[in-house]
Every structure is written in structure tokens, then in C-alpha cells.
Amino acid sequence: MAETLLAKKVKKEQKVIDWPLLLRRVLAYALLIILSILSLFAFYILFINATRAHPDIQKGFSFFPGRSLAVNWNSVITDKVLPVVKGIVNSFVVAGGCALVSTYFSAMTAYGIHAYTFKIKKQAFAFILLIMMVPTQVSALGFINLMFKMGLKNSFIPLIVPTIAAPITFFYMKQYMESALPLEIVEAARIDGSGEFFTFNRIIFPIMKPAIAVQAIFTFVSNWNNYFIPALLLEDQNKKTLPILIAQLRSADWLKFDMGKVYMLIAIAIFPVVIVYLMLSKFIVRGVALGSVKG
Numbered sequence: 001m002a003e004t005l006l007a008k009k010v011k012k013e014q015k016v017i018d019w020p021l022l023l024r025r026v027l028a029y030a031l032l033i034i035l036s037i038l039s040l041f042a043f044y045i046l047f048i049n050a051t052r053a054h055p056d057i058q059k060g061f062s063f064f065p066g067r068s069l070a071v072n073w074n075s076v077i078t079d080k081v082l083p084v085v086k087g088i089v090n091s092f093v094v095a096g097g098c099a100l101v102s103t104y105f106s107a108m109t110a111y112g113i114h115a116y117t118f119k120i121k122k123q124a125f126a127f128i129l130l131i132m133m134v135p136t137q138v139s140a141l142g143f144i145n146l147m148f149k150m151g152l153k154n155s156f157i158p159l160i161v162p163t164i165a166a167p168i169t170f171f172y173m174k175q176y177m178e179s180a181l182p183l184e185i186v187e188a189a190r191i192d193g194s195g196e197f198f199t200f201n202r203i204i205f206p207i208m209k210p211a212i213a214v215q216a217i218f219t220f221v222s223n224w225n226n227y228f229i230p231a232l233l234l235e236d237q238n239k240k241t242l243p244i245l246i247a248q249l250r251s252a253d254w255l256k257f258d259m260g261k262v263y264m265l266i267a268i269a270i271f272p273v274v275i276v277y278l279m280l281s282k283f284i285v286r287g288v289a290l291g292s293v294k295g
Contacts, residue, residue, distance in 0.1 A: 046270070049263040057259040072264035082245050083238055084265065090156070091241040092272070095224040097160040099216045105164045106215070107208050110173035111200055115186050125174075132167040136228065144232050154236045159229065169215045176211040213283030221273050242269045 049057055052066030076084050113125055147158045181204065189199040205212075227243040234240050240248075246265055 043270070046263060046267055049260070050267040052260055052263075054257075054259045054261075057263070066260075068260055069264075072258075072260040075258065075261050076264050076268065079261075082249060082265075083240075084242075084245060084268065086238050087240055087242045087245045088268065088272070090239060091224055091243075091269075094156055094159050094226075094230070094241060095220045097156070098163040098223040099220040101160060102163040102166040102169050102219045103212045103216050106166050106169035107173045107205065107212060108200060109170050110177055111204055113174060114177045114181065115183060128167050128170055131165070132171065140229065140232070143229075147233060152233075154234055154239050156239075158233060159223070159226075163219070163223070166219070169219065172215055173208065173211055176208065180211075181207060210283045213280040217277055217280050220276055224269075224273055 045061065048062065048065050050072060051069040052062065053068040053071065056062070056066055056068070076082075109128075113121065143158070143162075147153065147155075152158050185203065185207075186199060189203055194203070225243060226241075227247065230241050231244050231247070234244065242265075246262070246269060249262055249265055
């Protein structure tokens with residue numbers, strides 16, 4: 001009898017609905033859906049216009065795709081003035097090289113500041129943070145003159161190698177290590193006879209995967225979209241990256257200007273960034289949800 005009464009009480013409690021909590025959840029989900037639609041709407045317009053011809057785009061916005069996808073694609077790929085395929089390869093080389101170099105050496109620098117104790121440790125950390133406050137445009141002229149004197153004009157080296165010194169990436173790695181990397185792990189590895197490079201590459205680096213994935217995405221995207229420095233250094237048409245080619249296409253003669261072609265080239269430039277994000281998104285979620293050190 002007592003068990004029956006208890007079961008009825010439990011069922012009665014389960015039927016009680018917390019209406020204020022339910023309302024808050026509904027409002028939160030509705031707001032998130034609206035914000036997601038607003039964020040993705042610009043991409044929707046881009047991909048829709050990439051399927052439309054220039055006269056159709058001039059008529060105004062349309063929710064439905066056009067029939068000129070293949071035409072726009074062929075006009076972009078077969079353009080003899082703009083080597084788009086070569087530009088895609090160049091952008092991948094520059095952005096991928098910067099992502100690899102920047103994340104690895106920034107993680108190594110952050111590990112050195114975090115795990116070692118030396119006299120000017122605080123001063124070195126402050127100096128690196130101070131560099132973050134210097135805009136790229138301030139040092140661009142001197143940097144370009146130096147690259148010209150070193151004979152590195154029309155080269156990817158000055159676009160990739162300087163990203164070794166990435167203060168923002170270093171700062172993120174340093175903050176992540178403070179919350180997710182106990183020094184006991186490093187000390188235990190040293191006691192077991194592990195070398196410093198072996199410890200970093202085999203123990204520390206795997207622990208840093210979520211942070212490395214986040215910064216790899218940011219570095220890849222920023223260098224994929226970088227226009228300022230590459231436009232000053234790259235003059236050979238076969239060495240130019242996609243942002244430079246897009247700028248050249250947009251500044252073409254208005255008699256030859258094709259909006260469908262422009263939208264298609266922009267869509268081509270955005271698509272690899274989306275792919276990289278989807279490949280590394282699981283590490284971002286893992287980094288946000290990380291509550292303890294995971295090997």
C-alpha cells in the first residue's frame with residue numbers, strides 16, 4: 001500500500017510542469033534560431049547569387065537559385081587573366097603553412113614560459129604581450145623594404161616564416177596551459193628520463209590539441225583572407241592569392257564586370273574555410289567542455 005501511494009506521488013510530481021523554466025527555454029531557443037538565421041543569411045545570399053547570371057542579379061534579390069552555376073564556374077576557372085586554380089593553391093600553401101608554423105612554435109613558446117623558471121620570465125612575457133599592441137600597418141613599410149633587400153619579393157617565405165612570432169596565439173596557448181596543464185606531468189616525465197623535446201611533442205602537444213585546433217582555424221582564416229601584405233609583396237600573377245585575385249576582378253572594367261563571376265569566386269574562396277572549420281570543430285567543442293586534463 002505504501003509503495004502504491006509512493007508511486008502515485010512520484011507520478012504526480014512528474015506531471016508538474018515548470019512553466020517559467022519552459023518559457024525561458026523556448027525564448028532562448030527562439031533567440032538562438034533567429035541569430036543563426038541572421039548569421040547564415042549572408043552566406044545564403046552569396047551562394048544563391050553564385051548561381052545567377054549578371055542580368056538576374058541586377059534585377060534584385062531572389063530566394064531561389066538561378067541556372068547559371070555552371071556558366072559562372074566555367075568563366076571563373078577558364079579565365080586566362082586570373083589564374084584562379086593557382087590562386088587557390090597559393091592560398092592553401094600560405095594559410096596552411098602559417099597555421100602549422102604559428103600553432104606549433106606558439107605552443108612551444110607558451111610551454112617554455114609556463115614550465116620553466118628563469119630570471120627574466122615575467123619581462124619576456126610582458127614583452128611578448130607588448131608586441132600585440134603594435135599594428136601590422138606600423139611596421140609594414142620597414143618589413144617590405146627588408147624583404148625587398150633580402151630578395152624575397154614574390155616569395156611565400158615572408159608570408160609564412162614571420163608567423164612563428166604570433167603573440168595572440170602564444171597568449172591563448174599560455175592561458176590554456178595554465179588551466180589544463182599541471183606541471184606535475186612535466187616533472188613526472190623528467191623523472192622518467194624524458195627529454196624536453198620528447199616531452200613537448202609526445203606529452204604536451206597531444207594535451208594541447210583543442211587549443212591548437214582553435215588557433216589553427218583562426219590563423220588559417222586570417223591568412224587565407226589576408227590581402228594587405230601579400231598585395232605588397234606578390235607581383236607575379238602566378239604567385240597571387242585569392243584575395244588579390246578577387247580585388248582584381250572587382251576592379252575590372254565595368255563593361256566586362258560580371259557579378260555572377262564575382263560571387264562565384266567569393267564562394268570558392270569561402271568554401272575551403274568552411275571545410276577546415278568542420279574538420280576541426282570537434283576539437284573546439286572539446287576545448288570548451290574540457291574540465292580536466294585528458295590525454
